[in-house]
Amino acid sequence: MKKLQLVLVAFTLFAQPISAEIIWSADPNKSTKVSDYFKRFDDGNYPQDYCVKKGDEKGVPSSTVSVVNDAKYGKVWQINKPIGRKRGEFARFEGQLNSLSPKEGDDIYIAWNWKIDTVDGAKINKEITVFQWKSAAPHNQNYPINMEYDGDLTLNAWGPDYVGNKSYSSRRTVxxxxxxxxxxxxxxxxxxxVNKDDFGGLVEFWFNGEKQQLDNLESKKYQVKLSADKTTMYHRTDDGKFVYPKWGAYNKKSCKYNVNAYFHDMKVGTSLQSVLSGNGK
Structure with a gap:
């Protein structure tokens, strides 16, 4: 009887699902092929990606992605978005080698190391988007969450517009x-x-390995709900047909910059512990 109990205990332990693991990563040491890790690279060479008026991208080089050797980390991804281009972005987790498609109810930890600079040394003083939690059209938010940089880095939430008459700026809270x-x-x-209900989703944020307090620092018509200690925000995080990440440099304010964005140790895990190594710890 005791032997049978030991066998059952052992079976139970080994049969437990892995609850804390890396479920996606993009390591240029394993492959430098963008399509192995991402659905695509958006180089800004689209009719709708104009900086001033339709067609003004003619003669402007497209944005590019490459792998470069960094003094600190070795091989890292580098996105370059030239002056006159609106966009240079990795899009979506669905690669040929490593693939992940977020869905309603998922609870994931997205981690990466990042830096930014300009080729000519120009100061970035207009907000450019460097990360988007993007929704596929038709949508009510377009991007439920994003990060923007103008010398300051901001984490922002964007409220839904169910009737189609609210400006983007009015729905942003920093x-x-x-x-x-x-x-x-x-x-x-x-x-x-990931949750489609108003205030049903959850977001938490770590900077250099330390969990950050969040607040409605700058807002107009929309504010998120916050936990008592302000380290957790409640917000609609699933929108449109599906949601997905984008990393790089984007928006019309970015058109004036020849900007490089660098990425290292890009990964997604099912727990905080699974992604902490290499990300501030």
Whole structure:
């Protein structure tokens, strides 16, 4: 009887599902092929990606992605978005080698190391988007969460517009802000619990390995709900047909910059512990 009990205990232990693991990563040491890790690279060469008027991208080089050797981390991804281009972004987790498609109810931890600079040394003083938690059209939010940089880095939430008459600026709330110099590596972890209900989703944020307090620092018509200790925000995080990440440099304010964005140790885990190594710890 005791022997049978031991066998049952052992079976139970080994039969438990893995609850804390890396479920996606993009390591240029294993492959430098963008399509192995991402659905695509958006180089800004689209009719709708004009900076001033339709067609003004003619003669402007497209954005590019490459792998470069960094003094601190070795091989890292580098996105370059030239002046006159609106966009240079990795899009979506669905690669040929490593693939992940977020869905309603998922609870994931997205982690990466990042730095930014300009090729000509110009100061970035207009907000450019460097990360988007994007929704596929038709949508009510377009991007439920994003990060923007203008010398300060901000984490922002965007409320839904169900009737189609609210401006983007009125639906933005700035949750976190920090001054960051160019050409300095920092790390991020963003926990997202994916949910379509108003205030049903959950977001938490770590900067350089330390969990950050969030607040409605700058808002107009929309504010998120916050936990008592302000380290957890409640917000609609699932929108449109599906949601997915984008990393790089984007928006019309970015058109004036020849900007590089660098990425290292990009990964997604099912727990905080699974993604902490290499991201501020």
């Amino acid at each position: 949750l976190w802000r920090k001054a960051l110099p160019q050409n300095e590596w920092v790390s991020f972890i963003v926990r997202i619990k």
